[in-house]
Amino acid sequence: MAGTTLPTPLYGLYQDRIGFSELTVTVVFAVYAFGVIGVLLLVGNVSDAVGRRPVLLCGLVCSACSAVVFLAADNVALLCLGRLLSGLSAGLFTGAATAYVLELAPPGEQGRAGFVATAANMGGLGCGPLLSGLLSQYAPHPLVLPFVAHLVLLAGSFGVVLLLPETVAGTRPLRTARPNRPELPPEVRRVFVPAGIAAFAGFSLLGLFTSVSPAFLAEGLGVHNRAAVGLVVFTAFLASTLGQLLVPRLGTARAVPLGCLVLIVGLALLAGSLAWAALLPLVLAALTGGAGQGMGLRGAVGEVAAASPAEHRGGALSALFVVAYFGISIPVIGVGLLTGPLGLAHAGLVFAACMAVLAAASGAYLLRQARAGAGA
Incomplete structure (x- = not known):
């Protein structure tokens, strides 16, 4: 996953070399999200049929390409x-790898x-911009060395996956797989809507940090050090990981609405x-918003995974990440379109207001569902 955010601190260098606008940056970024969405929609549940390992190996090849x-x-x-190609790799990883880790876990260790x-x-996702920021700022060949390092990491990952056991029984050959959108069994649909809303809102904030925050840091704050840019983006993803640690104490049902509340603070x-400026x-927005996103994401994944039958778990989780990646792409393109007439800062303010309204509506909906369930 580090490869999917590796270019984040490098967009300024590509702008200097090639010459393009901030709208182009958001479009290039969104191409990745649409690649993820396309894979998840077409073959999001293919690992349930052909096995987890072949899908992950294909994802690693796409990432190397x-x-x-x-x-x-x-x-x-x-x-x-x-x-x-990066989006295709992430789409192959997302549902299959999550389901694979859950299935490889010893009994009683699902949490x-x-x-x-x-x-x-x-x-x-957080280590990608940190790695490329450090290498591009303090090492030679800033547009070469980060990707060479990534290829080395991919080679090691390929070897590790080859050694892992397959967890899907009765697998079919990969060549026999057919495009098929992720399935949502009836028992999953009740929890999927609130989980998807929370994932959309949280990923939209991370999308903004990984697409246009380098430009804002350079133009609005005068921060041109690529390592610093990578560190700010890394902070958001690190906070997301730390926020996930709180979920076992809160419980997945409470973690999702509380994550929406924390996310609103981050947007403010x-x-x-x-x-x-x-x-x-x-x-602080990276820390707070990232923590809220992490709480909501882990709660959402836990709720959907627990409600899914084993034979549909990969597809259900892929469907959840389809919604999440729409959150990365659509709002970010909106910011890019508004940057021309409004400027980057004002476009970001419009984004923050819209996402705060969505997160507030999501939290209220989730709390109402929880109260209805308690009353029942």
Whole structure:
């Protein structure tokens, strides 16, 4: 997952080399999200049939191809292709890897396995910009070395996956797989709507941090150090991982609405940073908003996984991440479209207001559902 956010601190360098607008940055970023969504919709549950290992190995190959394309990128088309391949890899990883970790866990360790799965997802996304920020700022060849390092990590991951046992019984050959959208069994639908709403709101904030925050740090705050940019983005994902640690104490049902509340606080801090052009509120927004997103995500994954039959778990989790990645793509493109007429800061303020309204509505809906369930 680190490869999917690796280019975040590097967009400024690509802008200098190729020349494109902030809208183009958001479109390039959104290509990744649409790649994820396409894979999840078409083959999101394929690992339930062909096994987890073949799907993960295909994802690693796509990720390696993405790194190679970025090494050769000298125009916007190649940047989009690299992001698309990265999105395909993330789409293959997301549901299959989460289900795989849950199935590999010893009996009675499902709760910890859920944390490991979501923490690996968020931790990898956070380590990508931190790695590329450090290498591009303090090492030679800033547009080469980060992707070479990523290829080395992928080679090690490929070897590890080859050694893992398959957990799906009665698997079919990968070549026999057919496109099939993720299925939601009837018993999952009751928890899926609130889980999906929380995932959408949380991922929208992370999408903003990984797409346009480097430009805001440079233009609005005068921060041009790519390692610092990577650290700010890493902070959001680290806070997400830490927020997930709170879920076992809260319970998944309470974690989701509380995560929405914390997310609103993070959005308010983000609005303050944009309005006052101040760095401290931005860092606090990364910490608070990331924690709220992590609480909501782990709660959502836990609720959906617990409600899913084993034979449909990969598909149900893939469907959840489809909704989450719509949260990454659609609001971010909206910010890119508004940047031209309004400016980056004002476009961000519109985004923060819209997402705060959505998160508030989500939290209220979840609390109402919880009270209705308690009354029943």
